[in-house]
Amino acid sequence: MLRPPYQRYERLYVYHLDAVKLPPLTDPDLIGNWIEDDTPILFFHRPKEELIKELCRQHGCQVIYQADLDYADWEPGQTIEPFKVDNISVAPVWDAAEADIILDPSVIFGTGFHPSTRLCMETLIKYCRPPGTAPQSMLDLGTGTGLLAITGAHLGINKITTFDNNPLACEVTAKNVALNGYEQEIEINCADLRQEPLETRVDLVVANLHHTLLAGLFASPSFWQAKLYIVAGFNPAMEEQLLAALPPRRVKMIERRRHDRWCLWVLAPLAE
Ligand SMILES: C[S@@+](CC[C@H](N)C(=O)[O-])C[C@H]1O[C@@H](n2cnc3c(N)ncnc32)[C@H](O)[C@@H]1O
Numbered sequence: 001m002l003r004p005p006y007q008r009y010e011r012l013y014v015y016h017l018d019a020v021k022l023p024p025l026t027d028p029d030l031i032g033n034w035i036e037d038d039t040p041i042l043f044f045h046r047p048k049e050e051l052i053k054e055l056c057r058q059h060g061c062q063v064i065y066q067a068d069l070d071y072a073d074w075e076p077g078q079t080i081e082p083f084k085v086d087n088i089s090v091a092p093v094w095d096a097a098e099a100d101i102i103l104d105p106s107v108i109f110g111t112g113f114h115p116s117t118r119l120c121m122e123t124l125i126k127y128c129r130p131p132g133t134a135p136q137s138m139l140d141l142g143t144g145t146g147l148l149a150i151t152g153a154h155l156g157i158n159k160i161t162t163f164d165n166n167p168l169a170c171e172v173t174a175k176n177v178a179l180n181g182y183e184q185e186i187e188i189n190c191a192d193l194r195q196e197p198l199e200t201r202v203d204l205v206v207a208n209l210h211h212t213l214l215a216g217l218f219a220s221p222s223f224w225q226a227k228l229y230i231v232a233g234f235n236p237a238m239e240e241q242l243l244a245a246l247p248p249r250r251v252k253m254i255e256r257r258r259h260d261r262w263c264l265w266v267l268a269p270l271a272e
Helices: 047-058 115-127 147-154 167-179 209-219 236-245
Strands: 010-017 029-035 039-044 063-070 083-085 088-092 101-103 137-141 158-166 186-190 204-208 229-232 250-258 262-269
Touching: 010 047, 029 167, 047 063, 063 186, 088 147, 101 147, 101 167, 115 147, 115 204, 115 229, 115 250, 115 262, 137 147, 147 158, 147 167, 147 186, 147 204, 158 167, 167 186, 209 229, 209 236, 229 236, 236 262
Parallel strands: 088 101, 137 158, 137 204, 158 186, 204 229
Antiparallel strands: 010 039, 010 063, 029 039, 083 088, 229 262, 250 262
């Protein structure tokens, strides 16, 4: 995340280590520690050869992979800049003069520029309109930067729970929730959806997730206790497999949307 004196991201220095767990790091140039398969991927604003050497010496680990790249190449071909979905404006913290939602996108999924996020935002807005008819409670599964949860809060949903298993995503979400003043409305859980018992008795579940995770959730009868589901993160080739994972005669397809090669479904459980 951005911490003073940094106001924006220019270059990323990335070190993927094979250590299982590192203690919290306080380096002033640290962007964050992304945990992938229980291994740390450290992102810095500046090169950190000496620090990494010392960490490896102390913890008996090795660098699996390292890279340095422009921030613009992190999401290739995509400049992170202000954008609008319907009448909601979103802007990165470094360009946030008049926006409804301010975001520190960091290096986390959920800048708002991926077609799957954009589809989720458009659909969330649709199902929260007209004003005053918004769902009251929402689960945001795989929240990334927290953008969808914050959009929900902006639309009037007052009880939102997010989940992500990447501690850096949870840190970034916490920062973005605070930046937008929704600490009362949004609860952040850093947990693995494959292991976490989920309380799905809510008005709306939003899940932009890998198709295998979605299929796992679909297979659990206790997943189907919400009133409405917005699910995304898969492409047309995966639709058949996901359709087969839906519980037979328990769920109705309300709407199917597509943006580029990304699909979104709106689902509602049928009364038993
Ligand atoms: C495709 S991104 C979606 C981010 C954001 N909701 C959006 O729409 O832009 C999926 C997110 O799910 C998280 N995730 C992946 N596997 C997970 C798991 N097993 N448990 C919890 N979160 C997970 C990732 O860390 C990532 O932030």
